[in-house]
Structure formats: structure tokens, C-alpha cells
Amino acid sequence: MALTLIKDQPKSLIKDAKSQSNGRFYVGLKWDERSTDGSPWDLDGHAFILNKARKVLGNTPQEKAHNWIFWGNKQDPTGGVLYSGDNRTGAAAGDDEWLKLDWNLLPADANEVMIAANMYFKPEEQQAFKAKGQELPTFGSVSNTMFHLSDLVDDTPGLSLTEPFFLGEDVSDFRCAIFVSVYRNPANPSDLKVKVINAGYAEGIDALASAHDIDLEAAAKELGLITSNN
Numbered sequence: 001m002a003l004t005l006i007k008d009q010p011k012s013l014i015k016d017a018k019s020q021s022n023g024r025f026y027v028g029l030k031w032d033e034r035s036t037d038g039s040p041w042d043l044d045g046h047a048f049i050l051n052k053a054r055k056v057l058g059n060t061p062q063e064k065a066h067n068w069i070f071w072g073n074k075q076d077p078t079g080g081v082l083y084s085g086d087n088r089t090g091a092a093a094g095d096d097e098w099l100k101l102d103w104n105l106l107p108a109d110a111n112e113v114m115i116a117a118n119m120y121f122k123p124e125e126q127q128a129f130k131a132k133g134q135e136l137p138t139f140g141s142v143s144n145t146m147f148h149l150s151d152l153v154d155d156t157p158g159l160s161l162t163e164p165f166f167l168g169e170d171v172s173d174f175r176c177a178i179f180v181s182v183y184r185n186p187a188n189p190s191d192l193k194v195k196v197i198n199a200g201y202a203e204g205i206d207a208l209a210s211a212h213d214i215d216l217e218a219a220a221k222e223l224g225l226i227t228s229n230n
């Protein structure tokens with residue numbers, strides 16, 4: 001039976017959720033399409049591969065850049081984390097965006113894959129809100145934002161490991177939040193755990209990243225992106 005996840009209560013994907021996929025997982029992200037007038041809701045999934053100290057892997061800005069997986073960098077150098085690509089509306093039939101994790105490919109010092117999401121607004125949209133003296137919308141404006149985990153078998157989502165976790169009020173005032181982490185069990189490296197974090201980050205994705213030792217502007221330059229980040 002799929003686990004019901006509770007914030008800050010770690011569960012074992014092997015023992016509790018009875019994963020059969022040998023360390024391969026699928027994380028789906030979904031939100032409802034905007035039903036009111038205005039630009040579509042564009043949420044972006046971001047994964048950060050962290051070491052035991054919860055810092056992004058890598059010794060140089062270039063190495064770190066490649067351990068930040070998002071629309072501008074759809075996989076890490078090992079292929080252990082893959083990203084679907086950018087959905088800009090929430091209108092997909094199934095999950096709007098997804099990540100595939102393969103712990104068999106990730107390096108030994110990869111201890112955690114931390115998954116965050118960010119609401120993206122184009123610079124002209126930001127300007128329009130500013131001109132009207134309005135704050136940008138937050139997750140609270142978006143309905144049914146959720147994630148769920150499944151086994152990944154033959155590159156396809158298999159057994160559902162968790163029920164959908166709906167983000168709800170914890171993050172409703174924010175435009176950036178850490179949703180969930182998958183990490184090695186410190187007591188048993190062959191076990192993998194999942195923990196809902198569901199914590200908003202008022203200062204935005206740059207500050208969230210900086211707290212995990214990656215400078216997104218420098219990383220975006222390393223990745224050859226024109227815009228520094230979003």
C-alpha cells in the first residue's frame with residue numbers, strides 16, 4: 001500500500017514503502033492549470049544533489065552547476081538524476097514535470113537529492129505586477145500542487161510508493177519551497193529514505209541554493225544560459 005507521507009517524518013522507501021526497483025525512483029510534480037485570467041502558472045522543479053554536509057556536490061562552480069538539475073540542465077553527469085523538461089502551464093494530462101532518480105548511478109558521496117520548486121514569472125510579468133503596486137502571486141494561488149513517488153521500472157513509473165502529497169497551507173505564502181528529499185539512511189547505506197520538508201523559502205531559489213553552497217548565477221554562467229536563473 002502506498003505510504004501516506006507526513007511532513008518531517010522520514011520513511012524508508014525499501015522497508016516502509018516496499019520498493020522493488022533497486023534504487024530507481026520516479027518523482028512526479030503536478031499542479032492545476034490556472035482557471036482565472038492572466039499568465040499560466042509556471043512552476044519549475046529543481047533537484048540539488050547534496051553530500052552529507054548538505055552541500056551541492058562538487059569542488060568548483062563548474063562541478064556544482066552540473067549537480068543542479070532543472071530546465072537549464074536536464075541531467076547530472078552520471079545520469080542519476082533526470083528532469084522531464086519545463087512545463088509552463090500545469091496542463092499536462094499526467095504529471096506536469098518529473099524527476100527520475102537512479103541511486104546506482106549517483107556517486108558515493110551523493111547522500112541526498114533535494115527537490116524544490118519555484119514559481120517562475122517572466123521579467124515583463126514581474127514588471128507588470130510592480131507597476132500596479134502588487135506582489136507576485138504565491139503557491140497559495142495555485143490549486144492542487146502535489147508530488148508523489150513511484151518505483152521506476154524499465155524507465156517507466158511502476159509501483160506507487162507514496163500517496164500524492166498536497167503542499168497546502170505550509171507553503172501558500174511562498175513562491176519557492178523545498179518539497180521533499182530522498183537520501184541514504186545514515187544507519188544503513190543500502191536503504192533510502194524519503195522525507196517531506198514542505199518549507200517555503202521567502203528569499204527565493206537563489207538564497208535556497210546559496211544555503212546549500214551553490215551560487216546559481218555562477219552556475220547558470222557555467223551552463224551557458226543567457227538569463228542568470230529563475
Ligand SMILES: [Ca+2]
Nearest residue numbers: 043044087088
Ligand atoms: Ca515549469
